[in-house]
Amino acid sequence: MLSDIRIVEIEALGPAPFTAMLLADLGADVITVHRKTASDVPGKGERNLLDRGKRSIALDLKDPEDVALLRKLLRTADGLIEGFRPGVMERLGLGPEPCLEIQPKLVYGRMTGWGQSGPRVQEAGHDLNYIGLSGALWYGSPAGVPPFPPPTLVGDIGGGALYLAVGMLSGLLKARVTGRGTVVDAAIVDGSAHMMNLLMSLRASGGFRTERGQSLLDGPHWSRCYRCADGSYLSVQCLEPKFYRLFVDKLGLGDDPDFARQFEQGLWPDLGKRLETLFLAKPRTHWLALFEGSDACVAPVLDPESAAGDPHMAARGIWSEEDGRLQAAAAPRFDGNPPPRPRAAPERDAHRDEILAELSGS
Template sequence: MLKGTRIVEIEALGPAPFAGMLLADLGADVIVVHRKQAPMPGLPERALLDRGKRSIALDLGDAEDVALVMRLIATADGLIEGFRPGVMERLGLGPDACLAVNPKLVYGRMTGWGQDGPLAHTAGHDMNYIGVSGALWYASLPGEPPMAPPTLVGDIGGGALYLVIGMLAGIMNARAGGEGTVVDAAIVDGSAHMMNLLMAIGQSGALVAERGQSLLDGPHWCRVYRTSDGGFISVQCVEPKFYALFLAMLDLTGDPQFARQFDRDLWPELGNRLAAIFAERPRDEWARLFEGSDACVAPVLSPQEAARHPHMAARGSWLTMDGILQAAAAPRFSVWAQKTPAKGPARDEHGAEIRAELADPTALR
């Protein structure tokens, strides 16, 4: 789908390589500039997040290698970097220098705090960013510390995906005759922006500042319950017709308390009652009871279990390739067959190939 689009990615951690992987999954020619030395901590050789990319290993402290990167950037549609503000400038690869050699370049910057602001040069991680942005606030029931799934809300949702959206928008603009641009993708901005669905719900008074009092974070019909075998079952029957079916399948239709779905004063007590009910049977028994119904109940599965679930297996959402469990490329297209490589290239696997292309610029386009 992105054939003919070239992205240069400077090796980094977390959301930046994920964004590069997503663009490679969509067909872009993503060339990752790896360090010559061993992988950065947390990055194995032939990393999953490098799948579909080409690798060249360079020393960004060496003037000749920096010049080679600049020649590569001159042929690219976009660049991805994930360092703290100012690092790329000190390397001689900042936006001004890169846009000077390629005025249509879309320069993607992936950070937690953004390129400016009081915290811009401060260290942080996923949980810190979504804590400050407001995105972590509703991530637990009252009395419990908020805890979101690691990396999904911040690094990926508020970070990598917003960077990809910005990159694609910038590339479209450049191809339509516009200029290149710098994309400042900050996890705090993206994760805050993701809150707007909840903020829209708040327009009707359904969202309040106090945790456990909003329609999506406190009701007994919007929770995860522990089952008798230590598993978990998710319940989110928001609409009254789905809630009515949920009650019917649990033989609770005639209970006057459960009939008062939106009575906030009853939510804690009814949550405790449902917790006791779900604790009576194992997870998979509950899953079989509700499977195929509109009661909006589903088991909470590990990635390994999800890969075996009939729906996920039918769609091929999870793959095991070369012994590595990984999610297939997404989204899908009706007119393009996506391929999911098993893992990334070896460090500098394509170095000679890319250098040969640079010697013959026509080969790069």
């Protein structure tokens, strides 16, 4: 879909390379400017899964000759992605202004936690800090325990990488029409706060409260996970009354007057305890067989390796062993076609000769 787009990515951690991977998955020619030596941060070795489908050239951005090479590369680029703290690229002489002088239609994507302005811009931080400040962490766990959502998904990926991807694509569309580039300020605090607007819409109608454990999606017995006799877990979220009735009927609780009062908040804690006891009496296989094929909104909670073997996930080819590592397929899909199989992540500087040959001919 993006085969005529070239993105230059400056090596960073977390959401910036994820965005570049997503664009590469969608067909863009992503050239990663790696450091000449590997980072000592775990997960950033010589070959990183997030580099799949990309090409690599290693440059020292403090070396004038390498900076000159990067500038030449930018003349051929549609977009640039960087994930440094504000001011770093400017100090390297590679801020938006000089880069847009080199390539006026360049979409300059900036990925940070705190953004490009505000009192915290020079402070260090990570996923939990950003979503804690933005409000997105508040409902991250059941009431009574500290909030902790799945690592990186809400902040780095949801509020960061995906918003940068949308911003990059919007900027690329603008550049196609106007011939002028733009700067995308993608901050995790911005994106993760924006993601809260669905919950804010429920709050406006009375369906969500500030207090944890008191709202439609974070408090009821029909919107949580339960442990089974074998130590595995089930997810239950039958919000709509017709689905809830199926759920309680399948459990043989359809005639119980308390379970019939789905939205009576005062009953939720006791009914949740009753379901805890019930689900603990049988292994997950029993419950999955009971609910199979129904609209009761019950599903297993699986680790990635187990998810790869699930019939639905396997039928869609979502998880696979590629390049010696378990990884998820590209998303979204188009016209019912299976997602493309991404190329393996390259070794650092693997495409130097190829890229230099292209630049010499441009």
